[in-house]
Amino acid sequence: MAKNTGASRFRKVDVDQFDEDKYKEEEDSEQSTDVGPNESEDRATQLVVRVLTSFKTGDIDAAIKSLDSKNLDILMKYIYKGFENPSEGSSAALLTWHEKAFASGGLGSIVRVLTDRKRV
Secondary structure: OOOOOOOOHHHHOOHHHHOOOOOOOOOOHHHHHOOOOOHHHHHHHHHHHHHHHHOOHHHHHHHHHOOOHHHHHHHHHHHHHHHHOOOOOHHHHHHHHHHHHHHHHHHHHHHHHHHOOOOO
């Protein structure tokens, strides 16, 4: 049987604050301040894509092997961002990077990038 402890702390919880009509989701501070595309982020993406396209195909494997999983996910974010705004000749280079990064990070890397709210 249950033991009567006389505890009454549970009665002090305001359950009305969890009413669906009153509930408000917490907003990320970054999302609420961003109104449009950030100019410096666009330049960073262009710079990263330019650096990625300047690599020789043989050097890509060594570069990817030097990355940990967190940095590999960041690389994948920039690869996908580069696919959004392709420049001349960048698509082939980005596909090569994507192939090598996928071989190293697996499907989990892609899922983490696509579900992450923070964009590059």
